[in-house]
Amino acid sequence: MYAVILAGGGGTRLWPLSRPETPKPFLPLLGDRSLLQLTVDRLVGHPELSLATEDVTVVTDRRYARLVQAQIPGVRIVAEPAGRNTAAAVALAAIAIDRPDAEVMTVLPADQ
Numbered sequence: 199m200y201a202v203i204l205a206g207g208g209g210t211r212l213w214p215l216s217r218p219e220t221p222k223p224f225l226p227l228l229g230d231r232s233l234l235q236l237t238v239d240r241l242v243g244h245p246e247l248s249l250a251t252e253d254v255t256v257v258t259d260r261r262y263a264r265l266v267q268a269q270i271p272g273v274r275i276v277a278e279p280a281g282r283n284t285a286a287a288v289a290l291a292a293i294a295i296d297r298p299d300a301e302v303m304t305v306l307p308a309d310q
Contacts (some may be wrong), residue, residue, distance in 0.1 A: 199247065199249065199253070199301060199302045199303075199304060200249070200253045200254070200255070200295065200297055200301060200302075200303055200304075201241050201249060201253060201254045201255070201303075201304050201305075201306060202254075202255050202256075202257060202288070202291040202295070202303055202304070202305045202306070203234065203237055203238065203241075203254060203255070203256045203257070203305075203306050203307070203308050204256075204257050204258075204284060204287050204288075204305065204306070204307050204308060205221075205223040205224075205234050205256050205257070205258045205262065205266065205307075205308035205309075206257060206258045206259045206262070206278055206281055206287055207221045207222060207223065207309070212225075215227070219261075220265070221262070222309045223237075223307075223308035223309045224262070224265050224269065232269055233308055233309045233310075234256070234266070234269055234270065234308040234309075235269050235270060237306060237307075237308050237309075237310060238251070238254055238270050238273065241254060241306075242254065251270070251272045251273055252272065252274070254270075254273050254274070255273070255274040255275070255276055255291060255294075255295055256270065256273055256274070256275050256276070256308070257276045257278065257287045257288075257290060257291050258275065258276075258277060258278065259277070259278055259281050260277040260278060260279060263275050263277045274295070276290060276291055276294045276295070278290060288305055291303070291305070
């Protein structure tokens with residue numbers, strides 16, 4: 199199994215905390231860690247999943263690739279050339295990530 203986390207929002211729904219330069223997934227709303235970091239923590243730290251950081255890919259707008267790298271060092275990043283929608287982000291992940299065809303891909307929002 200491998201995980202894809204979608205973190206490509208534009209930062210408009212939680213204004214004034216969330217801004218285009220720092221959308222909601224990158225904000226520490228529930229403590230010291232961002233929502234993105236907490237999502238990765240739940241996956242990588244879950245005893246029944248056996249996922250490592252290398253098994254997690256974050257699909258994000260190219261503007262946020264550096265934020266992802268700073269918050270989750272070692273995670274794979276797929277930077278969308280242009281933000282479209284959830285279906286397009288999942289399709290991009292499916293073709294960009296080289297994993298065995300029989301392996302299960304789980305898709306999660308970064309701000310759950």
